[in-house]
Amino acid sequence: MSSPTGRLFPGVRLHVVTGKGGTGKTTVAAALALALAAEGRRTLLMEVEGRQGISQLFDTPPLPYEERRVARGPGGGEVHALAVDPEAALLEYLEMFYNLRRAGSALSRLGAIDFATTIAPGVRDVLLTGKAVESVKRAEGGRARYDAVVMDAPPTGRIARFLNVNAEVAGIARMGPIHSQANSVMAVIHSPRTAVHLVTLLEEMPVQETLDGIGELDAADLPVGAIVVNADRPPVLTSAQQVDALAGTLDRAALAGAVAAADVVTPRHSAVASVVDALLDEARDHAERVALAEQERERLLQAERPVLALPHLASGIDLGALYELADALRSQGFGTPVHP
Numbered sequence: 001m002s003s004p005t006g007r008l009f010p011g012v013r014l015h016v017v018t019g020k021g022g023t024g025k026t027t028v029a030a031a032l033a034l035a036l037a038a039e040g041r042r043t044l045l046m047e048v049e050g051r052q053g054i055s056q057l058f059d060t061p062p063l064p065y066e067e068r069r070v071a072r073g074p075g076g077g078e079v080h081a082l083a084v085d086p087e088a089a090l091l092e093y094l095e096m097f098y099n100l101r102r103a104g105s106a107l108s109r110l111g112a113i114d115f116a117t118t119i120a121p122g123v124r125d126v127l128l129t130g131k132a133v134e135s136v137k138r139a140e141g142g143r144a145r146y147d148a149v150v151m152d153a154p155p156t157g158r159i160a161r162f163l164n165v166n167a168e169v170a171g172i173a174r175m176g177p178i179h180s181q182a183n184s185v186m187a188v189i190h191s192p193r194t195a196v197h198l199v200t201l202l203e204e205m206p207v208q209e210t211l212d213g214i215g216e217l218d219a220a221d222l223p224v225g226a227i228v229v230n231a232d233r234p235p236v237l238t239s240a241q242q243v244d245a246l247a248g249t250l251d252r253a254a255l256a257g258a259v260a261a262a263d264v265v266t267p268r269h270s271a272v273a274s275v276v277d278a279l280l281d282e283a284r285d286h287a288e289r290v291a292l293a294e295q296e297r298e299r300l301l302q303a304e305r306p307v308l309a310l311p312h313l314a315s316g317i318d319l320g321a322l323y324e325l326a327d328a329l330r331s332q333g334f335g336t337p338v339h340p
Helices: 025-036 053-057 086-098 101-110 112-119 121-137 156-163 165-169 177-189 204-219 239-247 252-262 269-301 319-331
Strands: 014-019 042-047 068-073 077-083 148-152 194-200 224-232 307-311
Touching: 014 025, 014 121, 014 156, 014 204, 014 224, 025 042, 025 053, 025 068, 025 077, 025 148, 025 194, 025 224, 025 319, 042 053, 042 121, 053 077, 068 319, 086 121, 121 148, 121 156, 121 165, 121 177, 156 194, 156 204, 165 177, 194 204, 204 224, 204 269, 224 269, 239 269, 252 269, 269 307, 307 319
Parallel strands: 014 148, 014 194, 042 077, 042 148, 194 224, 224 307
Antiparallel strands: 068 077
């Protein structure tokens, strides 16, 4: 695990968050944005898949293609959010570089923009990543508009291709403005200003996809950041009890006495014995899950990347839970420390 004594990724401005579906990628991205939005810092949380997951987490109306404040960080920071729409991004691009907003609107009515971004997904990815890079570079009043940008990115299986936009547009535009835009985007994404964080659960398939994703990112020379273990459950048994649970040697008499003392069943021998049998089965299952989780954790540690752990929250995820997760990240060295 990372040490809480040092701050992780101090020079990174663009934090890209990916992970296998079902691992809580969007939740972790939101917690990362909150962790970075402390002591007066401003962060922008972006989503690019059109699911409106951010608005649901922060209990706000669906996000338009417009930056809106969705939360305050500790110490006066702010989190702004943006749902990036490829069509709106292309219209913005046409206006910014060619002053063609009116012509772009006409193309949109004709369906040409939707056709272009569908038939050429590389162009779509250039627009989505380009908006993130533009947000990183944007300055207001002599300082950066945002201290950090967090992108809720596509899943691990697609992340290397999504970020490696130069390769995507090579067969579409070998020169010209789209090619130049791709080069500008890649100059930031390949730099120390970017880190790709991978979210996983301590289960075999998500861990394997995470390790595969790290291999693909490394092969594409894309900067890997931290591995974030989400919904990490602490063991409820001691190490010795786990060994006994797996071996079937837990003290049955002690369990029976505890069940009888708890007065949760009719004090008949058969009723108590039935509860004890169920508890022993649960203890064995729990010990097996813990052993498998620790095995997967060890595989992640062998990747030699910072590994952060976020607790499982039985009450579910709401804004209060996001602040709790952000605090857990800061305690492990991610984000801006909060001064008492």
